[in-house]
Amino acid sequence: MYKIKDITNKVFCDNSLKFLKKIPANSIDLVITDPPYNAGKIFDKVKEKKYFDIKFHKQWLKECDRVIKPDGQIYVFWWPKFLKEMLDIFEHRQILFWTKPFARMMKLTRRWENFTELILWKTYSDEFTFNPFHDIRNIDYFNDQPPFRGRYHVAQKPIPLIEQLIMASSNPKDIILDPFLGSGTTAVASQNLDRKFIGIEISERYIEISKKRLQQKPLL
Numbered sequence: 001m002y003k004i005k006d007i008t009n010k011v012f013c014d015n016s017l018k019f020l021k022k023i024p025a026n027s028i029d030l031v032i033t034d035p036p037y038n039a040g041k042i043f044d045k046v047k048e049k050k051y052f053d054i055k056f057h058k059q060w061l062k063e064c065d066r067v068i069k070p071d072g073q074i075y076v077f078w079w080p081k082f083l084k085e086m087l088d089i090f091e092h093r094q095i096l097f098w099t100k101p102f103a104r105m106m107k108l109t110r111r112w113e114n115f116t117e118l119i120l121w122k123t124y125s126d127e128f129t130f131n132p133f134h135d136i137r138n139i140d141y142f143n144d145q146p147p148f149r150g151r152y153h154v155a156q157k158p159i160p161l162i163e164q165l166i167m168a169s170s171n172p173k174d175i176i177l178d179p180f181l182g183s184g185t186t187a188v189a190s191q192n193l194d195r196k197f198i199g200i201e202i203s204e205r206y207i208e209i210s211k212k213r214l215q216q217k218p219l220l
C-alpha cells in the first residue's frame, strides 16, 4: 500500500485496476474522471475492448468507493447510450450535462450527433463540500469546449469545466484523483486551483503530455 503523501502531485503510467488497489482507504477528497467507454475507440496505441464492459466499470468504481473519504464525492463523465447499465451500479445524487458546441456544429447526415455528455455526481453522505458558485449567469462553463485544433487528446475535456467541478466540490489542498487521466486535464485544473492531485493513465504517450502540460505557465 502506498503512503498518500508519496503519490500526491504525481502522474503514474499504470493500469488503474491495479494502481487503485494500492491507494489507502478513505484518503481521497474528490474523484473526477472520464473513463474509456470501451466502445471501439482507440486512444494512442492502447486498444480498448471493442464492446462496452460494465464489469470493468464496476471494478474501478468499487476501488473508488473504497479510497474516497466518507464526506468525499465523485464525478464521472458518461455516455447517454450506456446510462441504464451505469445507473444499476452507480448511486448518483444528480446528473449534470455538458453540451459540446463543436459537435453541435457538425453537419447532420442520417442521424443526430452526440451533442451531450453526462456528468454523474455521487456523494457518500449528506456531509460534503459544496462551495456556492460565483456569478455564472454570463459564463456557460457547461458549454465550454477544448481547442478544436491542437487538442492533446481526442476526448480532452475543457479546463474551465473541470475547474468548476473542483471549485464547487473541494477546498484548497484537498486531494483529487483521476484514474483515467488522458492528457492530464484534471491534474492541470487541480494544480491551477491549489489542490493536490493523483493521476493514473495507461498510455505512456499521454503521461508524457500530462507532464509537459503540468510544467507550462500558464497551465492550459
Ligand SMILES: C[S@@+](CC[C@H](N)C(=O)[O-])C[C@H]1O[C@@H](n2cnc3c(N)ncnc32)[C@H](O)[C@@H]1O
Residues within 6 Å of the ligand: 014, 015, 016, 017, 034, 035, 036, 037, 043, 046, 153, 155, 156, 157, 179, 180, 181, 182, 183, 184, 185, 186, 200, 201, 202, 203, 206
Ligand atoms: C476518455 S479518456 C480521458 C481524457 C481526459 N479527460 C482528457 O481531458 O484528456 C480515457 C483515458 O483512459 C485511459 N485508459 C484506458 N484504460 C485504462 C486503464 N485500465 N487504466 C488507466 N487508464 C486507462 C485511455 O488511454 C484514455 O486516455
